[in-house]
Amino acid sequence: MIIKIDFESETPIYEQLRRQIIEGIAKGELKKGEELPSVRQLAEDIGINLHTVNKSYNILKEEGYLVVDRRKGTMVSDIMPKIDENYINNLKEEIKYIIADAYCRGMNKEEFLDLCEKYFHSFVKK
CATH class of the missing domain: 1.20.5 (Single alpha-helices involved in coiled-coils or other helix-helix interfaces)
Incomplete structure (x- = not known):
């Protein structure tokens, strides 16, 4: 999956990243259980601050899209969030x-x- 950040957009970068990850999951570009790049690696790859990536990952974790395992890193959750x-x-x-x-x-x-x-x-x- 290719992440494209629009640095001119009014949408905050962390939100652009969050939305693209959710779209990647919905389209099947990111599979359940698939490991995502580390915060540091993704920040370096797309040229943004690591705290921005960390914020996106944390929001996605809170929403139930991602899980964090200290040994394996950040992965797409096997169980998608439910409608509440x-x-x-x-x-x-x-x-x-x-x-x-x-x-x-x-x-x-x-x-x-x-x-x-x-x-x-x-x-x-x-």
């Missing part, structure tokens, strides 16, 4: 903002739903 009430509430807030932004820019319902469907299907395993 907190997740649903956060998802509603994100969706509400994204829809409002798209609406203000002139996107209609059909265009929005077509785009959602396209991206949803990009993660469905065939």
